[in-house]
Amino acid sequence: MANEALLAFVLRLADDHLILGHRLSEWCGHAPMLEEDLAMPNMALDLIGQARALYQYAAEIEGKGRTEDDFAYLRRERDYTNCLMVERANGDFAHTMLRQLYFAAFMEPMWDAIAKSNDATLAGIAEKAVKEVAYHIRHAGEWVIRLGDGTEESAVRMQQAVEDLAPYIDELFDGDEVTAAMAEAGIAPEPASLRAEFDRTVATIFAEAFLDMPAAPFAQRGGRTGRHGEAMGFLLADLQYMQRTYPGAVW
Amino acid sequence: MYSQGLIGAKTETTEDESFLAAFQARIDAEEKIEPNDPMPVGYRRTLIRQIGQHAHSEIVGMLPEGNWITRAPSLKRKAALLAKVQDEGGHGLYLYSAAETLGVSREQMTEELLSGKAKYSSIFNYPTQTWADIGAIGWLVDGAAIMNQIPLCRCSYGPYARAMIRVCKEESFHQRQGYEIMMTLARGTPDQKELAQDALNRWWWPSLMMFGPHDGDSQHGDQSMAWKIKRFTNDELRQQFVDSTVPQAQYLGLTLPDPDLKWNDERGHYDFGAIDWDEFWRVVKGGGTMNKERIAARKKAWDDGEWVREAVLAHGEKRKARREAAKMAAE
Numbered sequence: 001m002a003n004e005a006l007l008a009f010v011l012r013l014a015d016d017h018l019i020l021g022h023r024l025s026e027w028c029g030h031a032p033m034l035e036e037d038l039a040m041p042n043m044a045l046d047l048i049g050q051a052r053a054l055y056q057y058a059a060e061i062e063g064k065g066r067t068e069d070d071f072a073y074l075r076r077e078r079d080y081t082n083c084l085m086v087e088r089a090n091g092d093f094a095h096t097m098l099r100q101l102y103f104a105a106f107m108e109p110m111w112d113a114i115a116k117s118n119d120a121t122l123a124g125i126a127e128k129a130v131k132e133v134a135y136h137i138r139h140a141g142e143w144v145i146r147l148g149d150g151t152e153e154s155a156v157r158m159q160q161a162v163e164d165l166a167p168y169i170d171e172l173f174d175g176d177e178v179t180a181a182m183a184e185a186g187i188a189p190e191p192a193s194l195r196a197e198f199d200r201t202v203a204t205i206f207a208e209a210f211l212d213m214p215a216a217p218f219a220q221r222g223g224r225t226g227r228h229g230e231a232m233g234f235l236l237a238d239l240q241y242m243q244r245t246y247p248g249a250v251w
Numbered sequence: 252m253y254s255q256g257l258i259g260a261k262t263e264t265t266e267d268e269s270f271l272a273a274f275q276a277r278i279d280a281e282e283k284i285e286p287n288d289p290m291p292v293g294y295r296r297t298l299i300r301q302i303g304q305h306a307h308s309e310i311v312g313m314l315p316e317g318n319w320i321t322r323a324p325s326l327k328r329k330a331a332l333l334a335k336v337q338d339e340g341g342h343g344l345y346l347y348s349a350a351e352t353l354g355v356s357r358e359q360m361t362e363e364l365l366s367g368k369a370k371y372s373s374i375f376n377y378p379t380q381t382w383a384d385i386g387a388i389g390w391l392v393d394g395a396a397i398m399n400q401i402p403l404c405r406c407s408y409g410p411y412a413r414a415m416i417r418v419c420k421e422e423s424f425h426q427r428q429g430y431e432i433m434m435t436l437a438r439g440t441p442d443q444k445e446l447a448q449d450a451l452n453r454w455w456w457p458s459l460m461m462f463g464p465h466d467g468d469s470q471h472g473d474q475s476m477a478w479k480i481k482r483f484t485n486d487e488l489r490q491q492f493v494d495s496t497v498p499q500a501q502y503l504g505l506t507l508p509d510p511d512l513k514w515n516d517e518r519g520h521y522d523f524g525a526i527d528w529d530e531f532w533r534v535v536k537g538g539g540t541m542n543k544e545r546i547a548a549r550k551k552a553w554d555d556g557e558w559v560r561e562a563v564l565a566h567g568e569k570r571k572a573r574r575e576a577a578k579m580a581a582e
């Protein structure tokens with residue numbers, strides 16, 4: 001069970017990072033300004049890099065000869081356990097940046113804790129990721145502030161993004177037997193324990209951006225057990241296209 | 252990605268002879284011309300045109316390859332492609348900055364691109380149909396770009412030359428990466444080899460066209476050469492490209508789609524078949540498969556981003572006003 005829980009945990013993290021990196025990479029060449037055509041791929045590259053390190057570790061834990069690409073490309077939708085927030089379509093730039101902020105604000109304390117993990121491999125991945133995620137918070141946070149406190153239109157769009165994403169926050173902090181096993185073994189914290197810091201990070205930025213957190217929404221969940229939204233199948237169709245079309249080829 | 256043989260710049264200039272002679276003497280002495288130096292109007296105009304076209308090519312060039320980022324076949328390839336397309340955006344940024352030193356703004360240049368007034372390299376009006384196109388573009392298109400750009404590192408205009416030095420390092424990395432993709436395909440399954448050959452068949456001739464019209468047909472070449480904006484003619488660069496690419500294709504075990512291609516001992520170069528200039532001009536003038544889509548995609552990004560750019564300005568103003576108010580209150 002210990003190994004199974006570790007594998008499940010590592011795959012959740014890996015899937016979160018792959019799927020969000022994939023979504024972010026969709027912006028490449030289509031950003032509102034050239035500077036963002038450089039900044040968004042930077043963040044996407046960080047996320048994909050983290051996903052690769054995590055999938056490689058998953059392959060090692062599982063010990064069945066699968067590779068990072070087998071995990072990334074050759075599972076079925078139900079087998080992906082990313083949270084729902086990261087798979088949602090990009091929407092506008094406000095929606096994309098707010099999603100980035102939320103995910104980074106969730107991951108920052110997570111990586112911080114994992115950097116001191118009993119699991120040396122994860123601690124090593126976290127050490128690098130900590131610096132990257134701090135940049136993501138800064139970059140996305142600055143955008144949330146600029147847009148929230150920009151023009152009338154940008155403020156409306158930002159507030160709309162806040163409302164659209166609100167139902168997907170709680171799932172980030174859900175616990176189950178996997179997270180409990182990780183906490184027990186001193187590998188990773190219970191996500192719920194990160195909520196206060198997430199709220200603080202977001203509240204500081206929202207105060208500067210003149211944004212309000214909406215009242216308790218109907219939380220959406222299911223990603224951690226592989227029950228995804230309608231966008232996920234299309235994302236996977238894109239992602240897996242080559243691997244499914246040419247089974248067994250090496251690229 | 253790179254500059255195409257310049258199309259349609261006017262090089263005529265109006266200064267008196269002693270001014271032009273003094274300028275030419277600096278050029279001949281291989282002095283770099285810097286933004287605040289006096290320069291002929293035609294020199295400035297030619298550079299604005301060329302650097303602008305070059306910058307636009309980098310930016311539009313992000314689209315055909317960007318088309319495969321979400322479908323890249325492995326995580327390693329996905330990351331490499333994303334980084335490559337990002338590099339091209341970076342090249343665009345240095346080049347717009349170099350052009351801005353001549354007195355045009357990025358907004359102005361962008362508007363000229365979107366209105367169709369400014370050109371970009373026609374190669375990007377061809378579609379990327381398969382993953383192998385990512386290999387072929389890196390190998391051939393970035394390869395041709397390097398041929399064009401290495402001499403530009405010695406261009407008489409300082410900011411352009413310096414931008415090119417930085418860009419060339421990255422382009423040669425792109426070229427090796429593209430070649431390595433082709434190698435993987437050429438050594439892969441029969442399906443993969445077929446993808447590689449098909450991509451080569453489609454990208455070879457357009458790559459040769461990247462060097463622009465034959466020397467005899469390009470009106471502005473001589474003045475650009477005299478001003479040392481250009482160091483080699485279109486045909487010289489094209490020949491260099493063919494000579495260095497043919498052995499690379501042979502090593503891959505792929506066939507170049509040109510029955511007339513053969514080594515000429517006497518010339519010490521490869522002879523190659525006639526380029527279809529009708530196709531070249533058709534694509535330059537808007538008749539390529541993707542001309543409309545490329546500009547539409549750039550226009551959509553620009554229009555959809557307008558509210559974001561406005562918000563940046565508005566937020567900057569608000570911050571400034573608040574800072575000033577705080578200063579007043581403190582006094």
Ligand SMILES: [Fe+2]
Binds near residue numbers: 309338339342418422
């Ligand atoms: Fe480039």
Ligand SMILES: [Fe+2]
Binds near residue numbers: 252339421422425
């Ligand atoms: Fe390039």
